[in-house]
Amino acid sequence: MTTDHTTTMRAIVQDGYGAPERVLRAEHIGRPRPGPGEVLVRVRATSVNTPDWSTVAGVPYVLRLGTGLRRPSRPIRGSDLAGVVEAAGPGVSDLRPGDEVLGSVWSRGSRAGTFAQYAIAPAAQLVAKPAGLGFEEAAASVMTGLTALAAMREVGGAGPGTRVLINGASGGVGTMAVQIARSLGAEVTGVCGTRNAELVRSLGADHVIDYTEQDYTRLERRFDVILDNVMNRPPAATARLLAPGGVFIPNSIGSSGRLLAGLPRTAQAALLRKGKLITFTVNRERLGALVRLLESGQVRVVIDAAYPLEEAAGAVAHMLGHHARGKVAITV
Incomplete structure (x- = not known):
């Protein structure tokens, strides 16, 4: 046939x-x-x-x-x-x-x-x-780009004078978010692994934290917007880095755990007083x-x-x- x-x-x-x-x-x-x-x-x-x-x-x-x-x-x-x-x-x-x-x-x-x-x-x-x-x-630009754009522009309100932290800065959403935040005039700190540090710098990040060498939740610096694409730290620990009026944006379902994976942490983050989920059409x-x-x-x-x-x-x-x-x- x-x-x-x-x-x-x-x-x-x-x-x-x-x-x-x-x-x-x-x-x-x-x-x-x-x-x-x-x-x-x-x-x-x-x-x-x-x-x-x-x-x-x-x-x-x-x-x-x-x-x-x-x-x-x-x-x-x-x-x-x-x-x-x-x-x-x-x-x-x-x-x-x-x-x-x-x-x-x-x-x-x-x-x-x-x-x-x-x-x-x-x-x-x-x-x-x-x-x-x-x-x-x-x-490759569409959903990651729209997600990053919504996170930075609509949910986080990134702009001149704001300080942005992006955990998972070398992934799909992370690479777009670093660049979009910089285009909006924000000061950007990216968290990634050793092999991706230069990539994240090349995208315009002002500061890069290698998670294999430093726990970003112990930073003394405070941020107006935190976009967490990994959710590998307790939400409360990450939220402590927020400046007054800051926004914590969870964006991960997690990479381990077959029943719920990282969803409980994402839910915890969304329920925080400063937590906001990314939503857009x-x-x-x-x-x-x-x-x-x-x-x-x-x-x-x-x-x-x-x-x-x-x-x-x-x-x-x-x-x-x-x-x-x-x-x-x-x-x-």
């Missing part, structure tokens, strides 16, 4: 929870069609985010209550994308076939994913990709702000490695190691 490749696509499908190489497989599935307000994008690149590796592994177990008890209800991972518009659905007039775009497919209740040759995205969550930005960099205003930072050169995307679509399991495994410098991209 032959396969009609005009109506199908290659995708990475997840059929259970566990090691990426065991539960992710490549297969041909039906190509989706855009509905009202939607766009079909020929994916050129995507990237791996925390919800992707967490859902593949199925840990912490408590998150399966939302994703599916035995297997994920949404079988294709991925939310970031950069690619070329293939078709526009009814009601979409400002995006046309051939347009190069970046954005996100994520929306509540959506079954779309981007570990595939094609993906459906709401038109309101796509913007034009700058001509000078590669597809890999564009895709993907829209063109936020995407536009991110694109302007990328176009201006104030922010660059750090990519640790890029894998072809057929090796998506390797990309997820790379992120599961919790030592990626910046992002892990997938090219399609």
Whole structure:
């Protein structure tokens, strides 16, 4: 039997929870069609985010209550994308076939994913990709960039004269947050391991703390904004570093513990009087702000490695190691 490749696509499908190489497989599935307000994008690149590796592994177990008890209800991972518009659905007039775009497919209740040759995205969550930005960099910038932007600009209120501490400064969100905080005029202190210290300095951090040599919670310095992407210290110990009126922003589900992992610490941090969670919707205003930072050169995307679509399991495994410098991209 032959396969009609005009109506199908290659995708990475997840059929259970566990090691990426065991539960992710490549297969041909039906190509989706855009509905009202939607766009079909020929994916050129995507990237791996925390919800992707967490859902593949199925840990912490408590998150399966939302994703599916035995297997994920949404079988294709991925939310970031950069690619070329293939078709526009009814009601979409400002995006046309051939347009190069970046954005996100994520929306509540959506079954779309981007570990595939094609993906459906709401038109309101796509913007034009700058001509000078590669597809890999564009895709890898989206969710980490929007998260960092929301943390620094909207939740933390970073700006001239403010002091910002970023724990996990060499990861996906961390590398973007260091640069965005600096672009806002803040004084930035980054916490990372020895091998990533020079990277974090090169991104504009004013001070770098090597966690293998110094416990940052013992600093005498005080901070107006603390973004914790690791949650490897008790929240109360980290919160003691806040200046009066400071904001503590937890941003991690943890990397150990199969039942709850780091969620209890994140909850503790959010319940602190000075704790605030990152919340935002993907829209063109936020995407536009991110694109302007990328176009201006104030922010660059750090990519640790890029894998072809057929090796998506390797990309997820790379992120599961919790030592990626910046992002892990997938090219399609």
